[in-house]
Amino acid sequence: MNKIKEPTIGVLLMSYGTPQIPDDLRDYMTSIRRGHDPSEQDIANLEDRYTTIGQWDNENLRTMTEQQGRALVKVLQRMVKCRDEQPSIIQNVYIGYQHMPPSIEDAVSQMKSDGIDIAIAIVTAPFYSKIGTSVYEERAQRAADQVGIELRMVREWWKEVGFADYWRIAIEKTLIEQVGPNLPYGSKSIVLGYDENDVTFLSVEDLLDDYERIIDELISREYYEDLQKYKDRVNDVALVLSAHSLPIAPMQNQLDPYVTSIQRFSCELAESLILRSWSGHIITVEMDGQIHQGYASGLEYEAYHNPTVWTQAWQSAGPHGEWLGPSIETVIDGLIEDGYKHIVFAPIGFVSDHVEVLYDNDTVCRAQVESQGAKYYRASMPNNNEMYIFAMASAVEKRIVQ
Numbered sequence: 001m002n003k004i005k006e007p008t009i010g011v012l013l014m015s016y017g018t019p020q021i022p023d024d025l026r027d028y029m030t031s032i033r034r035g036h037d038p039s040e041q042d043i044a045n046l047e048d049r050y051t052t053i054g055q056w057d058n059e060n061l062r063t064m065t066e067q068q069g070r071a072l073v074k075v076l077q078r079m080v081k082c083r084d085e086q087p088s089i090i091q092n093v094y095i096g097y098q099h100m101p102p103s104i105e106d107a108v109s110q111m112k113s114d115g116i117d118i119a120i121a122i123v124t125a126p127f128y129s130k131i132g133t134s135v136y137e138e139r140a141q142r143a144a145d146q147v148g149i150e151l152r153m154v155r156e157w158w159k160e161v162g163f164a165d166y167w168r169i170a171i172e173k174t175l176i177e178q179v180g181p182n183l184p185y186g187s188k189s190i191v192l193g194y195d196e197n198d199v200t201f202l203s204v205e206d207l208l209d210d211y212e213r214i215i216d217e218l219i220s221r222e223y224y225e226d227l228q229k230y231k232d233r234v235n236d237v238a239l240v241l242s243a244h245s246l247p248i249a250p251m252q253n254q255l256d257p258y259v260t261s262i263q264r265f266s267c268e269l270a271e272s273l274i275l276r277s278w279s280g281h282i283i284t285v286e287m288d289g290q291i292h293q294g295y296a297s298g299l300e301y302e303a304y305h306n307p308t309v310w311t312q313a314w315q316s317a318g319p320h321g322e323w324l325g326p327s328i329e330t331v332i333d334g335l336i337e338d339g340y341k342h343i344v345f346a347p348i349g350f351v352s353d354h355v356e357v358l359y360d361n362d363t364v365c366r367a368q369v370e371s372q373g374a375k376y377y378r379a380s381m382p383n384n385n386e387m388y389i390f391a392m393a394s395a396v397e398k399r400i401v402q
């Protein structure tokens with residue numbers, strides 16, 4: 001009897017791509033600018049930024065996608081083992097870059113020659129954007145059609161379990177370990193339920209289920225005096241959740257879904273951290289003279305125990321044309337004007353350590369914050385963190401069954 005052959009499945013992992021040596025910069029920049037040649041000065045400026053962050057000597061910065069790919073296969077293999085039927089999953093992940101070799105097309109051809117029937121494609125960045133990740137998707141689809149592979153695309157995956165948790169914990173860690181020791185009233189004020197000797201966190205569910213009891217317990221643990229202090233003092237810790245800004249022109253008729261996804265993710269993250277919003281309760285985007293209101297819900301907790309406020313900003317805008325606001329520069333000045341002295345940044349629109357974070361945040365934003373007498377902090381990026389990889393693997397795993 002003929003047994004029908006199980007299809008062979010491979011994972012196509014797509015990412016932006018990063019230069020390996022200074023000589024890569026011309027082609028890299030031309031690709032980012034959709035074929036427009038950069039000037040010598042533009043290239044020199046970009047080279048300076050990469051040199052400042054240590055790109056040429058830091059292998060981690062240049063190989064993060066590969067590291068993420070290896071971690072992804074490991075987690076995926078474990079997940080698939082738990083199934084009754086085991087599809088044949090190829091052991092390695094195929095990596096294709098948007099702006100560097102190997103290209104997305106190179107990766108798909110390689111999959112074909114390795115005998116793969118079905119490619120499950122995913123982008124390291126979990127937010128879908130028309131200006132960014134949709135291009136990866138179109139290239140993968142065209143290449144797959146050409147060689148005759150079935151492509152299953154994971155379009156966006158920021159809602160997968162593990163992704164928001166990564167950021168919640170990274171931000172809590174920054175607040176407790178870095179901001180806390182700099183505050184006159186002690187680090188235990190930062191996150192409700194944090195106990196100095198026993199670092200445990202309460203989930204939002206616990207908190208909502210048992211709000212009164214937890215408050216009583218905190219008070220009985222002699223935190224009462226501290227609670228009064230936070231209530232009375234002027235708050236001076238702020239969290240800025242940021243993502244890459246987008247040029248306004250391509251969004252004249254329709255907002256890129258990236259904008260609403262980022263806003264929604266930011267609101268949900270802030271809510272899970274039980275933070276108050278800096279600018280009221282609804283976040284707004286100014287675009288082309290119009291105000292668009294973003295998703296907002298449940299941010300009105302009586303969060304008097306938590307002195308941190310949050311807001312959202314768009315970063316890394318280019319020098320020409322009109323870009324989505326509020327810009328991170330405007331937000332920093334506004335926070336400082338309002339008396340915030342400790343500003344924590346979480347660039348949630350990015351996933352790895354790279355120039356947009358290490359230069360735009362850690363160099364440019366830091367200078368803007370520090371020159372006005374406030375302190376700069378940044379939460380760590382996901383890189384190859386297991387919670388982040390787990391979320392990515394869950395999204396891929398769903399497409400194995402379709």
Ligand SMILES: CC1=C(CCC(=O)O)c2cc3nc(cc4[nH]c(cc5[nH]c(cc1n2)c(C)c5CCC(=O)O)c(CCC(=O)O)c4C)C(CCC(=O)O)=C3C
Binds near residue numbers: 032046131245
């Ligand atoms: C939406 C979006 C994402 C997130 C989604 C995704 O991840 O896809 C993203 C990620 C990234 N952007 C990156 C780097 C750069 N982006 C640039 C320029 C631009 N980005 C844009 C948008 C985005 N970018 C846009 C609209 C431009 C202007 C283009 C133009 O001018 O028409 C420039 C050139 C600057 C200059 O021209 O000076 C660089 C060097 C790196 C990798 C760094 C590394 O790993 O080394 C990453 C992950």
Ligand SMILES: [Fe+2]
Binds near residue numbers: 244
């Ligand atoms: Fe970019």
